[in-house]
Amino acid sequence: MAIYNKETRLTDAIMHHPSLIPVVGRLGVTLGVGDETISSTCETKGIDVSFFLSIVNTFIDEQYFPANPQDTFTLGKTIDYLEKTSRYYLQSQLPNIERHFISLIQKSGGDNNLDLLMKFFREASHQLRESIKYDSEILYRLLLSGEVPEDYEYHSNEHSEVEERFHDLLYFFVAHLKGEYDHNLCMAVISAVFTLEKDIIQNNRIRQRILQPKIEELRSEKK
Numbered sequence: 001m002a003i004y005n006k007e008t009r010l011t012d013a014i015m016h017h018p019s020l021i022p023v024v025g026r027l028g029v030t031l032g033v034g035d036e037t038i039s040s041t042c043e044t045k046g047i048d049v050s051f052f053l054s055i056v057n058t059f060i061d062e063q064y065f066p067a068n069p070q071d072t073f074t075l076g077k078t079i080d081y082l083e084k085t086s087r088y089y090l091q092s093q094l095p096n097i098e099r100h101f102i103s104l105i106q107k108s109g110g111d112n113n114l115d116l117l118m119k120f121f122r123e124a125s126h127q128l129r130e131s132i133k134y135d136s137e138i139l140y141r142l143l144l145s146g147e148v149p150e151d152y153e154y155h156s157n158e159h160s161e162v163e164e165r166f167h168d169l170l171y172f173f174v175a176h177l178k179g180e181y182d183h184n185l186c187m188a189v190i191s192a193v194f195t196l197e198k199d200i201i202q203n204n205r206i207r208q209r210i211l212q213p214k215i216e217e218l219r220s221e222k223k
Contacts, residue, residue, distance in 0.1 A: 003061050003064070004053060004056060006038050006039035006042075009036070010024070010033045010038050011035065013056065022199065024056070026084040027047060027051075027052055027055060028046075038052065038056075054073065055081060058210065059206060079143065079211075082140075082203075082206070082211065086135065089196070089200075093192070093196045093199070094128070096192055097121065097125075097196065098125075100185060100189045101114075101117075103182075104181065104182055104185040104186055108179075108182045108186075112180060113177065114179075117177070120165075120172060121169055124168075128162045128200075131155070131158040131159055131162055146218060147218070159203075159204050163201055163204055166193060166196060170193055173186070173190055173193075
């Protein structure tokens with residue numbers, strides 16, 4: 001059962017789930033939505049309300065499965081949303097964590113292991129960037145032409161591995177951070193990493209429940 005429907009006030013949905021702020025942004029909605037319902041907001045913005053609701057509900061509810069996904073989700077719409085998500089990671093979230101991390105190291109002295117944590121963050125970031133590059137340059141291009149990449153199975157678990165990497169980074173902060181450090185800046189880094197990890201987890205759910213069935217459809221058509 002969907003958490004939100006077209007008569008829900010969008011402000012109420014966002015206030016209950018602030019993690020939706022970047023999601024509705026990817027869907028074409030900026031803040032300042034007033035008392036408008038999801039339906040009226042989508043109508044004003046020219047957004048398919050069924051697609052909007054399915055993305056939002058899938059994002060926030062791990063038990064939710066979109067109704068009639070073959071009708072609601074075209075491959076083009078799904079890929080467009082996922083590419084906007086990737087740009088958000090590359091242009092906003094990763095640079096934000098990097099800036100906070102650099103400030104934390106600069107203002108915390110040298111008697112800690114922050115350099116090792118920064119090294120792990122950059123390795124995780126590289127893996128995320130590489131998975132996004134594969135999606136953008138190979139996977140999505142071929143899917144839109146009606147093909148599934150031959151190496152898709154090899155790359156299919158990369159997003160889950162990235163998710164685990166950022167979870168490990170949070171664990172290292174909690175369990176293994178040593179020495180003196182700026183507590184305010186450390187909280188800024190941890191909060192930003194937690195936000196990114198949560199977004200990746202929820203976005204992977206969208207990939208698994210919406211993109212994966214589209215890939216299986218293409219495979220079936222080729223048989």
